[in-house]
Each structure stands twice: as C-alpha cells, then as structure tokens.
Amino acid sequence: MSKVILKAENISKQYRLGLVGLGTIRHDLNRFWHQIRGKEDPYLTIGAVNDRSAKASQDYVWALRDINFEVKQGEILGIIGKNGAGKSTLLKLLSRVTTPTTGVIKSRGRIASLLEVGTGFHPELTGRENIYLNGAILGMTRAEIRKKIDEIIDFSGCEMYIDTPTKRYSSGMTVRLGFAVAAHLEPDILVVDEVLAVGDAEFQKKAIGKMQDISTGEGRTVLFVSHNMGSVQSLCSRGIFLENGSIAYEGDIEDVVGKYLSMGKKNIHQSLAERTDRKGGELFRFTGCTVLDDKGAQVKDLISGNSYTFKLAFQCEKKTPGLRFRVAIYDTKGIIRVICNNEFSSHLLDVKDGTSEHIYCTIPKFPLPNGTYNIRLSCANSSGLIDDIEMAMEFDVVGSNFYGTGKQQKSPEGVLVQHSIEVR
C-alpha cells in the first residue's frame, strides 16, 4: 500500500452571503464576545446548504460541508461537480489560499496548482524577469528556474519578446508565458484545473496535452478538476463527485462519472405517452425513452466512445409481427447524424400486445462529439408508419473517451469513427 500523501478530515467552509456592512460588524463583535468567553462560534451552527439556485434564506452558506478524503502517493484523483458545487473552494483550501472553517487538511508534500497562470506578473518587468518572479511566487528557487529557463521560454513560444516588458505583450502571450512557468513546476502534489485552460485553440491543446503529460507520467500525485468527463475518465483512477458542497459520491472513476452524468436527470420521458404530435394510429405507441449506460443505469448526459442503450417503452394493442424500428439522432440544426434501423442492421421484429416488452437499441461506441442532440422514434410495419414522434427526448454529449487518448475532437461536426493515421 502506498502511503497517504494528502488527507482531508471533516473540512467545511462557511461563507457569508451579501455585503459587508454594519451587520458584519455586529456579527464580528458577537463572535469575538463568544471567543473571549471561550465559547463556540455562534454562526457555525447555522448556514444554508450550498444550492446556488435556491433562495438565500440565511446570512451564511456552507460552500463545503464535512468533506473527507485521502489521496495516496502517485494517485490521480478526479474532482468533478457542476458549477458552484464547491470544486474551486476545495482547491483554494488545498492550495492554502484560505483555511477551512472547521476540519484539518494534512499533507506530506508541497502542493502547487496549474491554475495560477501569470500570477504576480509585473507589467514593467521583462518576460525573463517575470519568469523568475513568477517561478519564485509559485515556490521554485532561483537555481531551479535557471536550470529550466530555456525550456520554459521554448515552451511559451515567446522567445522573440523575452527581453521586452510584459506590458507590451498581447494577452495571449502573457498567458502562454504564465502557463509555461506553471507547467514546469515540480511539486509533490499537483492540482490541475482544466476548466481554466486559456489561450488560443492551438495553445490550449498544448496546455491540456502538457497537463495530461504531467498527470500521467512520472507517477506524480495529481488532483484533476475538469468538466470534460472524457479526460477525467481516461486520466484518473479514482474520483470525487461534489454536489452542493458535499461529497455525493466517491470511488472508482467509472462509477463517479456515471453518477455525475445521471445527476439532475429530468424526467425525460414523462409525456411521451400523452403526446399527440405524432403520426400513425392507435395500434402502436412509444410511451417512453431512456438512455442506459453499459451497467444498465439511466443517464442523462453521454460520453462519446462509451456504450449506450436506448430503452424504448411502448404500448401495443395486439401482437404485431414484422416491425421496423428507427432511432434517428438529430443535432440542434435538425440534421440527421445517426440512424439506427433494425431493418438493415438485423431483421424485422415481432412484438406482443400490451406494455410488457421494451425495445433496446444499443450503440456500443457512441460516435457523436460534444453537443446537444434529440431523438426521433419511428415504427413501421409492412403497410407503413404506425408511430412516428420527433424530439422524443433530448440529451447532451459532454465529453469524449472515443479514442481512449484523453483527447477529444473540439469541433461539434461530423461523426467519430475509429481510425488510424500513420506514416510509413
């Protein structure tokens, strides 16, 4: 068993809502009064759950509540969650920018994070001087920086401007230089926040690639925060899923991502049975459509490359043979991207009467890039369409694991196919 390098015990973080004013002085004084009498902070017992969309009912909110986790040496831990779930707060606590309201974080190594792009750059200093300054702020010594300076300049791609004050730099160049320094840090624990990758598309790719190199190689301990479930899935071994400031789920990365994707699932098939904007008669009606992952759990958001099954519920008046089912996936522009049809892929199917059966349409390696899609369901027998419903359900593709490389196609166009490109 490799040893625990980072450990969080019951950490919570409370924030005050609203503005600083006379009320804060009153609370400060009250808190101080309790403190000199040796009592507990009176405002620790209250505080609302961190739910961004709910109405603010109290002055205090728990951005994080009772977080416990351990990270072992060499482990790559993914931290996922929706906006405002507490990811950034957790990162701030880990990088020692602020302290938890309660609880302890214990660490055996130095923590540095890749989110401090260009921190402390002084516009009047040259690029080279700023590399030294920024590096020192991030915890490197002069000797360390001197050893790497050529590499850093090279990575930034700003060699021509390196002895020019950074105030003359374009904003993109500043970011490049800042990232170049951050990318050459060698802390014991690295915090990578992919959400904040900036710069032009080319540099972004370079940056993300570098993050992934750092994360995967050298056996370093990495905390990886990302919205791209695909790269989380391919890089991390274990994950934490934050929801409203608490750990909603912790464990194997596959399960965590699965939980994340099924979260907030709207009742996507609620009205399919009642919908009247459909063709066909009373003989056959689709009554529901859900997406299942390969473990049979219902999901709302998909990741390309994974296996998904569309589970269609229906109601049929009598036993009907020779049916053709068609599941067509449209993008938001109304263009058909994928058609599944048993007439071509296998053979015509028979159904019994009633509602006891379901139709399962499985796509083993889901081929669409990030985007929002909707499904059109149709069923036909030998005489023609017996049910046809557009926009039967909608779903998002939120990440890609298609190529298993952790990288993904940025363009929402086209369909992903397995391929190889090589030089011979």
Next chain:
Amino acid sequence: MSDRNESWLFEISSKRKWIDLNFKEIWRYRDLLVLFVKRDIVTVYKQTVLGPLWFFIQPLFTSVIFTLIFNKVASIETGIIPAFLFNLSGITAWNYFKVCLNGTAATFKANKGIFGKVYFPRFIVPLSKVISNLVKFGIQMLILAGFYLYYFYTLDEMATPDWNLLLVPAYVIIMAIYGLGLGMIVSTMTTKYRDVSILLGFAMQLLMYLSAVPYPIKALKEKVPEFAWVVDYNPLAHIVEGFRYALFSTDNLQFNWTIFGGIVALGIVLFLLGLVLFNRTEKTFIDTV
C-alpha cells in the same frame, strides 16, 4: 498503519497559534524576497526620464518648502543645525517610517490577486517592502550626508557628530519595526473595512505634524506648553527627535536612554501585536477582501 503517525509536512486548519512565524519557510522563500525587493526598486521609476533622481527630488523639495513655511514664516528655531538640514533629516526619517507603514498596510489589498491563488509565507511581502524602502532610504541618506558635510565645512558654528552616530542604524530598525507593526495592525482592518484605508491617508498627514518632523520638541514646549503633551506621548515624535539627536548630538534635541528603552519596548509590543493580527488575517482574508 504506522505511517499514520508519521509527521505531516504541514496542516491546514482553522486552529491558529498566536504567533505563527515560520522562519524555516521564510528562509526557503528567500529568493522570492530578493525578487520582490528587486521588483519594487526597479519598477518604480521605469519609463521615467529622471529615474532614481526622483528619490532625491521628493525630500529636497519638501525640505525647501518646510524651511520656507516653518522656519522663515513661522520662525521655528532649530538651534545650531541649519533649518534646511534639520528638515531634511526629519523628512528622510519620517518618509522611511511612512512608506514602511503604507506598504505593510496595503499588503492584503495590493496582493489579493496573488494571495488569492498561491500560497507563500505572507510575511514576505511586508518584509520585502521594508527592505526595498531601506534601499531608497539609503540613497536619501546619501544626500543628507552630502548636505551635512557641506554645512560642516562652510558654517563656523555647526553641530558636530560624535559616537551617537552609532545610534542611527538602531533608529532605522526601530522605524522599520514601528512601520511593520502598525502597518500589520492596519492591514488586518483594511481587509474587511475599507474605511480604515481612507482614514490612513490623512491620518498619516496629520501625524507627521504631531511627530516633531518640522520642529524640535523643545521649541514646541516653549511656544505651546499646554499642547506639548500630545507630542510627548507620541513615540513617533521621540523616534524622529532621537534620529536627529543621533545625527547632530546637540542639547537642543531631547534624548535620554529611558525614552529610548521605552520606544524599543513599545516597538516590540506593537510588532508582536501586529504579527498576531497578521497571522490571523492571512489565513482567511481572501474570503472578505
């Protein structure tokens, strides 16, 4: 499970020690301290024509104006020290204290961008201010020395320096400690309540006149004895006065070892108090700044 008991490199929690000054850590970040000092010195007068000459111009002009107003118009007596030299020495000392205090007080506000993202020992920042200002102070001391020598060789009756000169570095350290201590106290308040930084601006202006900068304490006692206590209880007045005494060694200036000891003791108290407050603030200020 033996590794559970192994020592952790550091712990992050809300529990605080009263004074949490980790010298080992500050030493590890010494390169940062050097770079901050360098940055502060190099960048102030970048893209100016006169450059470091501005270090001279500010105190010189202020001294000229002070001499005009306080000595020529208000006819304050400065004894055997030429009025201009008297003012220049006071302003040089006061300026050092002032920039140390202002720099320290602005620590959190001016660096919230960095502090909000990276951890390093926060005490490095005020420390770098005190050191970089020391360089400016040193340059200003050079012109002070120049004028001193000029008057020394041109005037018949002139203060002569003696062994008291050795007290000058002591006073410089005292000024730095007062600047740091008071600055840290102010800095903790400005993070949450901005009122304090507005107050600080004009408070420093007024405080200068109460701190024996344009007059010797004796002159004040003779002219307005009923208000002399204000200055008497102001440790800063005694620092400025004592600094002058160290330079000029004349009886016109107040100095005794009791006052000196009192100033040092108060300075240490202020510094420790400031450090306690600073330690408390640095941990969570980013939530309120």
